[in-house]
Amino acid sequence: MGVRKKERAEQIKEAKAQVAFAKLNNCPTSPRKMRLVADLVRGKKVELALNILRFSQKEASRKLEKLLLSAIANWQAKNAEASLEEAGLFVKEIRVDGGMMLKRLRPAPQGRAHRIRKRSNHVTIVLGENNNTQSN
Structure with missing residues (x-):
């Protein structure tokens, strides 16, 4: 591995250590419905x-x-000595991506069939620390 590549990998590793995240894969809800809540x-x-x-x-x-x-539990595992109230955690990023789709057939009149797509999604939550006190 080259020097620049190794330094960049270390920078990325340190940046990931600062934030806490959690992922939910193949959640059986359509991405559109999940985005409304996200x-x-x-x-x-x-x-x-x-x-x-x-x-x-x-x-x-x-x-x-x-x-x-x-995600909060993951943050507490990384920062065991810090308190949750003083850290000022906030939802830095939340992504809802489309997951796999189950394809089913529903019978229709006159020998036809309609395709039913049962959608799922992937959700990623990233928490960030805010040392300044802001009111959201």
Whole structure:
């Protein structure tokens, strides 16, 4: 491995150590429905995001709440000595990508068939620390 490549790899590794993230793969909800809920918490503080997800009526909010709790636990595992309240964690990035699609056939009149696409998605939550006190 060359020197520049090795230095760049070390920089990327250090940058990843600063943030905490969690991934949910092949969640059996359509990406469009999940994005509606993800847009509610993007950029919010962690406490506020948890409250929004806890009291939302949508089914996707239950899965996002569990994923956010997992990301918080990952952050606490990296920063055992730091406290959650003083860190000022917020949802830095949340991505919802399309996952695999189950293709099914539904019978239709006159011997025809319609294709049903059961969509799934991949969700990634990245938490960032905010040392400044902002109100979101």
